[in-house]
Amino acid sequence: MPANNFHIKGLTNDQVLQAREKHGFNKADYKKETGFFIGLKSLIKEPMVILLLITSSIYFISGEIGDGIFLAAAIVLVSGISIYQDSRSRNALDKLKSLTQPNCKVIRNDKVEEIKSEEIVLGDHLVVEEGSLIAADGIIIHSNDFSVNESILTGESLPVFKDRTQKDNFIYQGTTVTSGLAIATVTAIGIRTKLGKIGQSLESIQEEKTPLEIQINDFVKKMIFAGAIVFLIVWALNYFHGHDVLDSLLKALTLAMSILPEEIPVAFTTFMALGAWRLMKMGIVVKQIKTVETLGSATIICTDKTGTITENRMSLAKLFVPSTQKIHTADELIEDTEKELIRLAMWASEPIPFDPMEVALHQAYTQLNNGDERPFYKMVHEYPLEGKPPMMTHIFENRSGKRIIAAKGAPEALMNISNLSVTEKQQIENAIQILTTEGYRVLGVGESSFQGDKYPAIQQEFQFQFKGIVAFYDPPKKNIQSVFENFYKAGILVKIITGDNAATTTSIAKQIGFRGYEKSLSGDELMLLNDGELHEKVMTTNVFTRMFPSAKLKIINTLKTNNQIVAMTGDGVNDGPALKAAHIGIAMGKKGTEIAKQTASLILLEDDLSKMVDAITMGRRIYANLKKAILYIISIHIPIILTVFIPLALGWIYPNIFSPIHIIFLELIMGPTCSIVYENEPMEKNTMIQKPRPFTTTFFNWKELATGIIQGLIITIGTLSAYQYAVLQNYSEGITRAMVFTTLITANIFLTFVNRSFYYSMITTMRYKNNLILLMISSTVIITGLLLFVKPLTHFFQLATLSRVQLLISIGIGFISVIWFEALKWIKRIKNNA
Template sequence: MPINNFNFKGLTNEQVLLARKEFGPNSLNYKKENEIVAAIKSLAKEPMIILLLVAALIYFVSGNLGDGFFLLSAIIIVSVISLYQDSRSRNALEKLKNLSQPTCKVIRNYEIEEIRSGDLVIGDYLIVEEGTSISADGNIIHSNDFSVNESILTGESFAVFKDKSVENQLVFKGTTVASGLAIVEITHIGNETKLGKIGKSLESIKEEKTPLELQINNFVKKLVIFGAVVFVIVWGINYFHSYDIIDSLLKALTLAMSILPEEIPMAFTAFMAIGAWRLMKMGIVVKQMKTVETLGSATVICTDKTGTITENKMTLAKVFSMASLQVISPAEPKEDEKNLIKIAMWASEPIPFDPMEIALHNAYEDLFENDERPNFKIIHEYPLGGKPPMMTHIFENDKGERIIAAKGAPEALMAISQLSKFEKDQIETAIKTITSEGYRVLAVAESNFKGNNFPETQQEFPFIFKGIVAFYDPPKKNIASVLQDFYAAGIAVKIITGDNAKTTTAIAKQINFKGYENSLSGDELMQLSDADLQQKVMHTNIFTRMFPEAKLRIINALKANNQIVAMTGDGVNDGPALKAAHIGIAMGKKGTEIAKQAASLILLEDDLSKMVDAVAMGRRIYTNLKKAIQYIISIHIPIILTVFIPLVLGWVFPNILSPVHIIFLELIMGPTCSIIFENEPMEKNIMLQKPRPFTTTFFNRKELTTSIIQGLTITVGTLMVYQYAVHREFTEAHTRTMVFTVLIAANIFLTLVNRSFYYSIFTTLKYKNNLIYLMIGITIFTTALLLFVTVFTDFFGFEQPDILDLLICIGIGFLSVIWYELVKINTRLRSNISKL
């Protein structure tokens, strides 16, 4: 059988190149704001940048040019860091966008090729079939029972039947194939398509913020408001003490700078985008950013059986003919069994892509020397439909000889065939015998019909039940260990399949699937009330003979039980459930475009073990983001209070830190939280923990309390050194040097301690993260320059410390942080006791 039995040549490679050169790529390009300009505009609105500009202006006005130029330099450095992070995030997302570009099938040089939709050119012969999204506009030149959903253009959700012989023979980009197959000659691509011409509105579409992003932004806004209020209060206090507008304004700006945690939004964006990029490198394409933050919360994974739990490599294993009433191997079939296999092949697609249909075509080729397929053309077809499902194909040759063949669920064909009770009992016994061994069964029937006024539904044909064909699709080798990984992570697994209960149970038993003893069919499920289903769905792990409405009810019932649901799927019928699930997962190889469009994740290799990796990555990203933000909160508290307390209480040196000191600390903290913590490896116990509740606030009371206590402890240590220096009658410069050194030391040790809130610092020092040592090294080196190089020491208002003072500062910084290791020891002890 030729690969392309439509007898269309399609374009040659040279014609493709010429068409692409003349008409360009098949992509929608609209005028959008330059991304770099947009990033700069966004940066100009940042509160920290505005404060720095104001402070720099005040310094210039007051004649303090050195500090003014330093702050301008700081603005440039902060901007470069922000733009770098933005570029890094944007590049990661752009790679994801390119990788998730849909594919399509075309005929070129008489062969069927799968290409990216963006590579489609005018004149191409595009093959579109049920479940695919049409990639460009064109004219139908061949079709079978072809209908299209054009709701994206018309708003009407019903399918429209199209054929080359009727007026309505045009198909359009963005529409989806509801049934059948067609070959389309491409006439318009990219912006010249109907969708492209009306797609100007795409320019104004903005991506919605995720719940976590909104929560973090809300937190930052509250701090900004708090900073503004404190700014006004401190400015007023200082002004009424000194009546010096410039000096009081600078002091107030210093405090406002110390309050603003501008690193938090930057960290969130970097973590999500780079996390998506890391998932891409693992073979997992993230279509929606919100999925990254949801992954770590997944409590249930609903998975298909065929191709996800099994290999999706079907082999024809058993046949049962009504003529012999025996279950035999197809290796040496008799004439009746051979005829059964031939009818099953005719009931399949002429160009098979389903593994069972491929197996039937292969069996036909092996058993029949005289290949009749080129002589017959399909003249009508009834796509897979009904509950349970079946499909029917009608072929005819030049002599007018006709073949009408159907295949589908045994229940479907038994219900519309004339069978005696004895025959039904024989069929049911054969099915029970076959399915108990894990084989997947299809019934086969044939019919006769004169004339061309075909019935509206396939069930109206007078069918003769011919027998059963059975396929074996072995479980994937790694699936048992994948299931154990999910179970260990506290994630329930449920099988949702269109297959029958006995076959599914047999496979489930082979892979040690929890709950294989009980199952629920689609019809049984639909009879349950919502309340009963919500209860049933929590205790049932196998759902068989499923159809779209039943799948959707399962997902909604789980969600009603506050479960975070991940759902795998590959077919058109999976679309609604994939869309409804918190995490829709489409298969990259066998998944239809409809499934990929509805999903939020695409597994490129159709390997469920990648979902274990994805959940682990989701947990890692969330945990590391939490560490970063806890670090930001902890280190901001001592900076704020070190500025605020001496100022408000009127201590000896009220202006102990100025904007130049604050901005230097900010330059250390920004890269620390968004570079070091993002690169932290996954902690070894992360997949042994229960999923975090998705409703839990990011800043829960316990963790926020931990950060506040850490910050207050560092504050106590810093102010103790302040008072120690005052007690020793050190100069303001010497006192400032010691206070600043304690903050730097505490910052370094806090970074090391907060790498884990469970494991000790001795464990985390073994983590593979070279960036942490690079950033700490840069911090120490830069601080040494400030403390021991005269030009920098003078500029920052420091005084070179002696060794004893330096050791005191480092020691206090160490002690103000290291105490948390005792808390970790207690946490581990309690955890070990709870496991006993």
């Protein structure tokens, strides 16, 4: 087959380089702030940084230069960690954006090539076809039954038909092809396109926050508000007792710092962005970060058959011609009638085939015919794939006016509009039954004739002759059975939704051990069901055949009303509505149309459904680790807040046990622990044998928070017990502070280990591979040791060196205040194994 059938040579490689050097790449390079400055601006607005600046300034004003320098250094350190985390997240997202760049087809060097859209140059010959996203502005030089959806520019949702003879013979970047094919010479790229000229305003549009992100921000705002109120109360109390404005302000700021859970939004952003980056490394491109939140909740996966369950390498396997009443294999010596059937099926295909079946037909035609007719014929009219059941028709004509009108599609579609006797219909149906039950995919082929240039409005108005059936075999993927077993183990239902017929689909489903292959439902049958029947059928039926866009959409929406979290795979234009409606729309990276990729929220680069198992695994892991991080933050914040507040509120002997330097030290430990260490935690071994977690509307409910709050309260009891023990022993304020500080640090260390799993024991989780946790814990132990035993540091932090007994008591109390949770986990495991 020739590289292209349009007699267009296109640009040469040298011409492409010259055009690119002169006009640049096809991308919108608007002036943007660098990621560093964006991170810096957001950092300046952070409440914790503002509090540190105020506190540091007060220390300098009051003459406590050492404390002021320490907090100034802390500001630099906190800022460095924040900017590092922000840059990690931003770099991960930038890499994802580069992978989601759409591809397009151009004619260069007399060949049709697939390139990235940003590589288009001025003067290129752009090939756009049904399902593609137009990547640049251009003027049409050739088209067949070509229509475009220009709603992104005009707001008009109806398709606009175009050809080179019309006044508006331009195509525009960002619009989508709804039918046919066109070739256009590129006239504008990048910001010089019609869309690019309004792109600057689009750049300023903020990405919508996800529900969980909104809830986290609301939670932090409430904590800030609460902190502000408590800050004023504590300031007033301290001023009432001491009548020192700056001193009382410092003590109030200490409490305000302890209340702020600024690590939570940092942890959320880090987990989502790095989770998406990890998925990208696995060949899964997440276009919308909110998808990462949803992945772990998926309860149903709706998959198409061709290319997802099967290899999508269609081979022409068998032929049936009514006149001979025989089914021939395609590789045996075939007669002229079978050759004519293949010839007509090829003419009914696209000149530049995209679909694997059409590729197979073109290849078979080339092998069986000595003379190639294709260069001498031009497509003059096209009826795209449509109807129930679907079919498509192409009309070709040569210079002498000879026409070929060929159609292919579902055999039933062509049988309905062909003049067949009852006997002939029965013979064809028998052949279809034999072929489909063996797992072959079948297409009917028809031929018609027509005089004149005013073609019928719809293809069904032609009078067709039914010429025969071409049957293709697309073997199941080798790993697909194990993929489905993994979904079943994870408590996820799988449903096949395909445009193919019931017999072929059932045969393939049976071969791979698909659950529920015995019962199927067609698109037409589905549309006749009432609401009650529909809700029942979509849950009890696992094979849906002869599906069309509205039927697919109805299945997805009905599953959603049944409180299911739905993932759906798709690759074609017709899958667009259902992909958009699903909670997780999954497009195929290789065989998927650009419309499918643009609509979906996730792209499988290798068209491998096993990657969805990995994606769901990653989604569950991210959610579990985020929960661990947030519960850790809550658990450790509670004792800090109460240890600062209770001695002051109750008038204990040492009312200001912690100062800002102690709080900031604890913050520096907690930040990296929750957002770096927990993000790096491996998946627990029971993750993929659990049922999908309920997709609740809120993360912050009492059921989720109870564990963290109880842990925090018990750690508080431990720290305050250490305080009271020291007071009862008549220890000095320095020793008391050192014991409370050591108890809290010890509790923090063991809490980090205990909360690595809410099910498995600490002994088990010690074997988890996470080098960062050992780095963080060892750093914390070393620095705490320096604070307790190096005199200048001990003096600076207003601590005292502890004796061995005092140190062991502090460590013991910290250990006991956390380790009790291991007993609860042990009881939980006993119950589950009972």
